[in-house]
Amino acid sequence: MLPIVALGEAITWEQRASRLIHLACEGLIQEFDREKAEEYIDWLLLELNSEIMIRPIQASIGFSIMDNSKESNTVMQLNMGEGKSAVIVPAVAAALANTNKLVRAIVLKPLSTQMFHILVQRLGGLCDRRVYFLPFWQNIDLSKDRIEMIRTFYDECMKAGAIILVLLEHVLSFKLLAIEKTIQEQNEISEPLTACQEWLSKNTRDILDKSDEILHTKYQLIYTMGRKQTLEEGRDRWILMQELLDLIQEKAIEFSTQHPMALEVGPAKGIKYHSIRVIDASIGDRMLQDIASDIYMINKDKVPSVSSRLKLLSPSTRELALRFISVKGISIDEQNALFGVCGNLKPQLLVLRGLIADGILLFLLHNKQYRVNYGLDRKRSSLAVPYRAKDQPAVRAEFSHPEVVLVLTYLTYYYSGLQSEDLKICFDLLGKTDNPNLTYEDWIKRYPTICPSFSKLGGINLSDREQVEKKVFPLFQYNKSVIDFFLSEFIFPRQAKIFPQKLSTNTWDLAEGKDHNTTGFSGTNDNKYLLPTSIRQSDLPQQVHTNSLVLRNILLDDNNTVLKAHRDNASLGANEIIARIAELAPKIRVLLDVGTQILELDNRQIAKAWLEIDQSSEIQGAVFFGEGNQLLVMRRDGRTEPFVSSALSKQLDRVLVFLDEAHTRGVDLRLPIGTRAAVTLGPNLAKDKFVQGNSHSIVFLASPDIYAHIQKSAQKQLSEPINTSDVLLWTMLESCRQIRHGFPTWADQGLQYLTRKTGWERFRRDGRKGQLKETAVETEARPLLDMYGISDQAQRFSRELIPFDGFEAISQRLDQFGISSSRSISVQEEQEREVDQELEVEVSIERPQPANPRKHFLHPEVVSLARSGIFDKNSDAFSLAYDQYEGTSARYLLECKAWTPELYATVDFKGTVELEPSSNIDDYLRPVRWILSTRDRPNLILLSPYEANQLVPMVRKSRACSLHYYAPRVAKSMPTFEFLDFCPIPAPSEAFPYSRPSPKARIVLNTFAGQLFFQDKGYYLEFCNYLGIYYGELGCSAERTIDGWIGQKLSQYLSLQQEDATCKFSKNPLPLLAKIVNMRRKGQGFSLTHLGGVLNTRVLEENDF
Structure with a gap:
C-alpha cells in the first residue's frame, strides 16, 4: 500500500x-466494514473530506451503478435515510468521472440547490473535482461558434474528471432544439448542434437521483410552432364557464350541507366566491348530474347562454341535450340528431359534455388545490399555471388542456381577488364598452346593499386615489362579476390562445440507450411499471425487502397515532395546527406538511409562528426552505441565515424543522435518533410520498374530511377511530389509482418517442427533412368535436404504427394491466381525457415574427369607376365583400350567394398583411370606414383609407359617384352611419339628390362590418325576416333551430310578410354573425347589445331601442 x-x-x-x-x-x-481503499482513491478522499465512512450497503449500490457489464439502463431502490444523495451520488460521480466519460448528475429542480452544495462540499476539497451547473433553454442565443464552445467545454470537463449537475428539462431542451433547427433548415446551427448531441450520446454517463420522480410521466417538454391562434369559439367557452361556475357554487353549498364530509366549501366573507373541494368523487359526480339537470330545466335559466336557447326546442330534443352533456355512453347517431337541430349551440354543448360527462370539472375540483397544484405566476402569465408545491409555480410549465386553463384561471382569481392594477384596467375598459352603465349595474347586483354614492357609475372618481384605494378597491376586489369582466374582456382575448403545432420530448428520451448506461435510484419503486421500456427496475437482492421494511417501521407502536385535527368538526387553520402540535407529548420537533394542509402561511411565517408558540428554552431556532429552494435557519430573534453556514446546522436537537410538500423527499438532515415528527395527510396522497424517513417516530394529522375518507377506505364506521394501517391502506389504494391512470400517458409518450426516434434515424440515413417533419411535428390545436364529440374511437385515440423496436414492449405492458389488447393501442376515452386534463408540459414559446403590411395599390379600374361611375363587377379590381371571410376561420359557415350581391370590396381593402396561403386573416380584418357608391345602380364598394384619400379629388368633380364615411354602431349612445348621409363627397344637391341604401343593403353592410345596435324595431324585424329568424308559434310539426332560425322551407310555409322577404339562406347564418363580431371585436363581449340579444334568442321589445 x-x-x-x-x-x-x-x-x-x-x-x-x-x-x-x-x-x-x-x-x-x-x-462498518471497509472496502479496498486502493481500488477507489476518490472514495477514500471523499471520506476524509466529509468525515464519513461509506457503508457496505452504500458501497454495494455504488458498485452496482458503476458495473459496466450491464447491457441496459437500470434504476434501483434503496431505503430512505441511507445516504443516496449525500453519499452515493458524490461517490459514484467521482469514481465514474475517469476522463473517458462525462458524468452528469440529473436532479429535480427543488433539490438542485442542495445537491449542488453537497457535490461541492464532498468533491471540491481533497477530491479536487470541479462541479458545473449548465442550464440550457430554447431562448439561448446560439451561433456556430457558441455551440462549438459548448462542445469544447464538455470535452474539457470530461478530460478533467469534472461533474455536471443538470435538470431534466435542460437535457430535453438541448435535444429538442437540434430537431427544431433541423426542421427549420437553419443548417448553420442545426448541424453543429446535432454533432454536439451525438457526442453527448456517445460520451455521457448519467446518474438519476430520485429517478421515480425524474422519469414520471408528467414531465414533457414542448416547443410550440407557428402563429398563435384564437381558441375555437373562445368567447362562448369562457362565458359559458363563468355562468357554470355560478351554478357550481350554488350547488356545492347545497350539497356540502347534505354531505359535509364529501365536499369542503370554505367560508367566504361578503360576496367572495367560496373555495370548493370535492372529497368524495361519487358525491361530486351526483352534484354535477344535478347541475346538468338544472341547465336542462327551461324554467330555471341557470346558465343563460345555453338555457335560453334550449327552451325553444321540443321536450324530446331537450332530453337528448341533457343526455349528451351528462352521459358518457351516447351514440354517434344521437349526437348527429342533436347537432342537426342545435347546430348553433354545438360548441357550448360539446364544452358542457367535456366538463360534466367526461369529468373535467370533477377531476379539477377533486384533484387540484389552489396554491398547491395551480395558481398565478404574474411574472410570466396572467393565466393559471401548474404549481410544483405550495406557493411554488413551475418555472415554465403550462396546462395543456384549454378547459383546464379556463376553469383554473377563473378559480384562481375568484380565490385571490383582483389587484389594484387589475381594477384600474376594468374601469378603463368599462368606459369603452357598448353600455357602461348597464354593465356597472350588473356588477353591483351582487351586493344586498351598497353605498348610495356607488349606486351609479358616475359616483366613482378614479382620480381620487384615496377613494379608490380605501373604498372602491375593497368593494370590488372579490366581486365575481368584475372578475368575470376582467378575464373575459382583457385576459382571455389576449392570452387564451393556442399554437397550431408542437415539437415534444419526454422522459423516454432521457432513458434511451446510449454508449454508456443511465442509472438511477430512489427510495421507492412504486412507479416501476411506468418507467420507459428502455430502463428497468433492477433491485439488489439485499434490497428486495425494502418496501416491507418501510411498512414494518411505519406500523411500529410508536407510530400508531392518527389525530383528527378539527374544531367543531371543521378543519383547523395554520396557527391552530401549529398550536395543536405544540401541545403533543412526546415533543414534536419536525412538521412534514406532506398533505399540504397549511396554506394560509408561507414557510417563513410558519417557522416564525412555531417559534412564537413553542417558548421552550432548548429550542433556539427553526429550519425551513425559503425562496429559491434554499435551506434556511430562523433564530429566536428573527434573524435568518443559510443552513450551511449556521452554527445550528450541527445542533439539530435544538431546532424545530418544517418541510413543505416539495421538500419532504430528498432532504438529508441528520436529525437526532428518536426525533418525533408530525405528518399532515391530504388528498391524493400516494404511498411513495408518505413513507419518507427512518429511525424516527411520527404522528399523523388528518382534517375531518380526510379522516372520513380513510374510514371509508378501511370500511369503518364514522364513530370508529383509525390507525396507521388504515392510513397505509388508503395511500396504497391511491397509489394504485394513480399508476393505472398513468398508463395512457405513458403509452402515448412512448409511441411519440418511438415515432420521433424512427423519423430521426431515417433522416440521419436519408437526409429527408420533410419526412422528419412528418414524424416529429404534432398537432397542438384540437377541434372541439375531436376533444369531446363522439366519433370513431380508432381514428381518435388509436395510433397505428409500423412494428419498430419498442412497440411490442408497450403493447405487452398495457395488455398485462388490461389497458389494451391489440396492436393498435387504444386507451379508454375517459382515461385519455383525464390524463389530458392533468398533463402539465414544459412549454418554450416560439414567438411569431410580426406580420409584414401589404403595399397599397390603387387599381386603374377603381380610378375609372370614380371618374365615370361605370362599375364592372367582373373586373379583378372588385369582388363580393363577403368573399373576404373565405380567408378566415369562419369560411365553413359562409354562404356567400345568399347575401344580397350589392356589397363589393376592392383588392386593396381586403389586403392588409402578407401571410402564408394557409394562414387565417381573423386578426387582420380591415374595419369598414369608406364606401364608394354609384348613382345609377345600388352597388356599394368598400375602399381602403389609402384609396379613399387618393380618390377624393376625382370624386369631388364626379357626378356619377359619391364617397361616404361609415362606422358600425357599437355603442347605444353612438349615432348611426348606415344611411351614408354623414358628410358625403360631393355634398348632395337638387341637381344630384342622394338616395338612401335599401333596408337589405343596410343589413348586409352592417352585418359585414360588425354593427351591434339597431336603429329601431322596424330594422330589427327586417333583420329577422332577412335572416329567417322567427320566435312565434310555428303551427306545424316542423322544428326550428335552437336560435330561432327556421330555414327556407319553413319561411315559405309561414309566408313572412312578402314573398321577397322569404329567407334565402340554406344554412343557419347566425353562427357566421357571431364569428364576424368576435373577429371584429377581438374577443370583446357584446351580449348586452341588440345583436347579442338576437344571438342569445332574446326577443327585443320597443323599450330596448
Missing part, C-alpha cells in the same frame, strides 16, 4: 473512532 494511502486510511480510522465513542455514549453503535 502506498504511504499516502496508508496515511489516509489512518486518518479515517481516527475519525471513525471519534464517532464511535460518541455513538457508544448514546448506545447506538453500528458496525
